[in-house]
Amino acid sequence: MSLAQIEYFVAVAETGNVGRAATILRIAQPAVSRQILRLEDELGVPLFHRTPRGMDLSAAGKVFLRRARTVLDEVREAKVEARSGRLGGALLP
Amino acid sequence: MSLAQIEYFVAVAETGNVGRAATILRIAQPAVSRQILRLEDELGVPLFHRTPRGMDLSAAGKVFLRRARTVLDEVREAKVEARSGRLGGALLP
DNA sequence: CGACTTTACGGGTCGCGTAAGTATA
DNA sequence: TATACTTACGCGACCCGTAAAGTCG
Numbered sequence: 001m002s003l004a005q006i007e008y009f010v011a012v013a014e015t016g017n018v019g020r021a022a023t024i025l026r027i028a029q030p031a032v033s034r035q036i037l038r039l040e041d042e043l044g045v046p047l048f049h050r051t052p053r054g055m056d057l058s059a060a061g062k063v064f065l066r067r068a069r070t071v072l073d074e075v076r077e078a079k080v081e082a083r084s085g086r087l088g089g090a091l092l093p
Numbered sequence: 094m095s096l097a098q099i100e101y102f103v104a105v106a107e108t109g110n111v112g113r114a115a116t117i118l119r120i121a122q123p124a125v126s127r128q129i130l131r132l133e134d135e136l137g138v139p140l141f142h143r144t145p146r147g148m149d150l151s152a153a154g155k156v157f158l159r160r161a162r163t164v165l166d167e168v169r170e171a172k173v174e175a176r177s178g179r180l181g182g183a184l185l186p
Numbered sequence: 187c188g189a190c191t192t193t194a195c196g197g198g199t200c201g202c203g204t205a206a207g208t209a210t211a
Numbered sequence: 212t213a214t215a216c217t218t219a220c221g222c223g224a225c226c227c228g229t230a231a232a233g234t235c236g
Contacts, residue, residue, distance in 0.1 A: 001168065003096055004226090018191065028228050033191060035226085043175045052190065052235050060175045067171030071164055075094065078160030082136045082153045097201090111216065121203050126216060128201085143216070145210050 003075060005039045006068045008032050009047065013065050017054040096168065098132045099161045101125050102140065106158050110147040 011021035012032065022029040036055075040047050047061035057065065104114035105125065115122040129148075133140050140154035150158065 001096065001172070003094065019189090027226095029190090030192075030229085031227055034193090037192080043172060045175050047175070050191070050234090052188085054190070064171055064175040067167050067174065071167045071171065074160050074164045074167060078157055078164065079094070079136060081160065082138050082140070082157040112214090122215085123204085123217075124202050127218090130217080143209095145215070147215070 005035045008035045010068050012055055098128045101128045103161050105148055
């Protein structure tokens, strides 16, 4: 699993559409489709139900989405905090 | 930034030693050293102080370590939850 | 039929491992 | 000189983009 896969997954989940997610991510549709498939393969669970109109989150997908967002948020915060030297909520001597 | 870089960073932070971290990670030392350098370069902040006896966390490194552990924990939980189909704290019909 | 997703294929990039180099007490 | 980190180099794997194929209401 990679951070890129998690980003792609969130984008597809939010748009319900691989093509639209790809546009937002500024990459081609097959790249997004492949990484979603690879992610599902690694997890062993489908994250979406495929319909002729797009992608619909499965039960496992809904669960995964929460964690995926948390991961991306934490990564963003980690970057900001490390760069600014700010402490993360705890006081260290 | 990649999940591998975060894993390597945590391993080095916990061992205080690139070589030992590499052994734990079952990869060669240069691989670990390079990813740490690349991570520091991306953040623009040194995460460790280099000493003749190993690597010592910098202030930024200590801050980053908290977030790094959270990220890895969330990723682990995401996998487990998605595979088991368990809900993440919310009740859905 | 129509919109969407998936597979095939070629090229560029990234990461690892081995080996050599650098630095400090 | 001993220990640990860093750079050089060659190779394999991964990812992307374009193009073609498959799927389902």
